[in-house]
Structures are given as structure tokens and as C-alpha cells.
Amino acid sequence: MKVNKLRVLLDKGEPTLGTRxxxxxxxxxxxxxxxxxxxxVEFLGEYGPYTLHDLDNFARAAELVGISTMIKIDQExxxxxxxxxxxxxxxxxxxxxxxxxxxxxxxxxxVRAEPKGKSGYRSDRRxxxxxxxxxxxxxxxxxxxxxxxxxxxxxxxxxxxxxxxSVDGVDMVQFGPADYSLSIGRPGERNHPKxxxxxxxxxxxxxxMDVAPRAEINTPEDAQRYIDLGVRxxxxxxxxxxxxxxxxxxxxxxxxxxxxx
Numbered sequence: 001m002k003v004n005k006l007r008v009l010l011d012k013g014e015p016t017l018g019t020r021x022x023x024x025x026x027x028x029x030x031x032x033x034x035x036x037x038x039x040x041v042e043f044l045g046e047y048g049p050y051t052l053h054d055l056d057n058f059a060r061a062a063e064l065v066g067i068s069t070m071i072k073i074d075q076e077x078x079x080x081x082x083x084x085x086x087x088x089x090x091x092x093x094x095x096x097x098x099x100x101x102x103x104x105x106x107x108x109x110x111v112r113a114e115p116k117g118k119s120g121y122r123s124d125r126r127x128x129x130x131x132x133x134x135x136x137x138x139x140x141x142x143x144x145x146x147x148x149x150x151x152x153x154x155x156x157x158x159x160x161x162x163x164x165x166s167v168d169g170v171d172m173v174q175f176g177p178a179d180y181s182l183s184i185g186r187p188g189e190r191n192h193p194k195x196x197x198x199x200x201x202x203x204x205x206x207x208x209m210d211v212a213p214r215a216e217i218n219t220p221e222d223a224q225r226y227i228d229l230g231v232r233x234x235x236x237x238x239x240x241x242x243x244x245x246x247x248x249x250x251x252x253x254x255x256x257x258x259x260x261x
Contacts, residue, residue, distance in 0.1 A: 001138045004091045005068040006040045007145045010171060010212055015232040016040070018070065020216070021239045022048035026061035028239065033065025040068035042235060045081065046096050047072075052084055059089030070094055070147070075103075082110035083119055089127050092147040094174065099156045101163045107150060108169035113143040147171045149214065153179035158198045165209045172212045172233065175202040203229050 075097035153176025
């Protein structure tokens with residue numbers, strides 16, 4: 001079985017670096033792997049369209065280039081999607097819209113094998129392939145090694161943060177300022193003092209409770225503020241934002257050149 005690089009690094013307490021994609025094209029995953037810069041690539045399944053075939057091919061491409069994988073999963077149906085992603089070979093999971101301790105418990109159970117959780121053997125899906133690709137023991141280990149990350153992006157999640165982070169099996173948290181601003185009646189005000197206060201609380205509480213906080217940033221320069229707080233896990237930008245920024249900035253430059261002809 002492939003080694004889950006994100007799990008290994010987290011267990012060692014070493015920094016991790018990922019990036020996020022909405023495009024599930026396997027070629028993009030291969031190119032990311034060829035850079036040699038990233039420990040894992042996260043498919044934003046909460047936002048990007050995909051089929052179950054796409055999950056298989058996403059995992060295949062990552063295995064080819066030695067990069068680990070993560071999928072961001074909608075609130076519902078979280079257990080079904082997690083099970084299908086596991087069976088495809090996707091190794092790590094970010095669960096959106098966590099509100100309660102019960103949500104956190106369900107997220108962990110969704111990726112653990114029975115009797116600890118809800119995941120079955122699934123020998124005829126990609127990860128098993130009639131037991132030739134992986135044994136039952138391999139699949140249990142893959143489920144145990146899966147990193148469970150939670151989005152802390154709701155008012156109730158911040159209010160119940162210590163209880164949520166006390167759930168056995170929660171490895172990582174990511175604060176979501178956009179959704180949090182919405183949940184406190186300040187839609188779009190990502191820099192509102194209450195939003196910043198909640199982000200700081202999330203990071204400090206996670207560090208205190210030995211849960212890894214992750215920061216999503218757009219540029220390497222954005223990392224320093226979080227590093228100063230003790231954050232060591234980062235996800236650098238998103239394919240859609242990268243393309244939009246490049247197209248807009250360079251398109252504007254060329255338009256200015258063309259306007260002088």
C-alpha cells in the first residue's frame with residue numbers, strides 16, 4: 001500500500017504543505033506531483049463537479065507521482081462520499097460544515113473501518129480490486145491512517161470548540177472565515193474583528209489540544225503571520241484563483257500594449 005505522506009508528517013510533528021484544486025483532471029495532479037513541492041493535493045469536492053470515476057483517476061494520478069490526496073466533503077452525504085473516496089484510494093478528508101460534537105464523531109466514523117467506524121471492506125472497488133491491490137488488513141490500516149480534518153466555520157463550532165477537538169480521531173482543523181462571517185450575520189466580512197477573534201481562538205485552542213491547525217493562504221508571504229502563531233501546516237492557493245489572477249493581470253498588461261497600436 002502507498003504510504004500516506006500527510007499522516008507520516010503529522011505524526012512526526014513536521015510542517016506540511018498542500019494545495020487545492022477544483023479541477024479533478026488527473027493531468028493536473030501529475031503536474032503538481034512533478035514539482036516535488038507538495039505533500040498532498042486536495043480536491044475541493046464541496047465546490048467542484050465530479051463523478052465517481054473522477055475520484056478513481058484522481059487517486060491513480062497521485063499514486064503515479066508519489067503525492068498524497070485529500071478531499072473536501074460536503075455536510076451531506078458525508079458518509080457516502082467518504083466511503084467512495086476511500087474506495088478510490090483518496091487518503092485524507094476535510095469535512096465541511098461541522099457544527100456539533102456529533103458532527104465531528106460522524107466525520108471520524110465515516111473514514112474508519114468497522115468496528116471502529118462505518119467503512120466496510122469494499123474489495124471490488126478500486127482500492128481492493130478482488131484483494132489483489134490491497135488486503136483487508138491493508139484497507140483497515142488505510143482507514144486508520146486517514147487524516148481527519150474539520151472545517152471550523154460555524155458559530156456553534158467555535159462556541160463548542162474544545163468539545164469538538166476532544167473527539168478521538170480529529171487530527172487537523174481549518175478555520176473558514178467566509179462561512180463564519182455568514183453564521184454570525186456578517187456575510188462577506190472576512191476581516192471583521194469577531195471573525196479574526198474566532199480564527200485566533202481556533203488556532204490557539206487547537207495547538208493547546210494537540211490538534212494541528214492548518215492555514216489556507218494565497219501567497220508564501222501570507223504564511224508568516226500564522227507561523228508566528230505556531231501554525232506549521234499550510235495549503236497554498238487554489239487552481240481557479242491562480243488562473244483568474246494570472247489571466248486578469250496579464251490580460252490587462254497585453255490590453256494596454258494593444259491599445260497603443
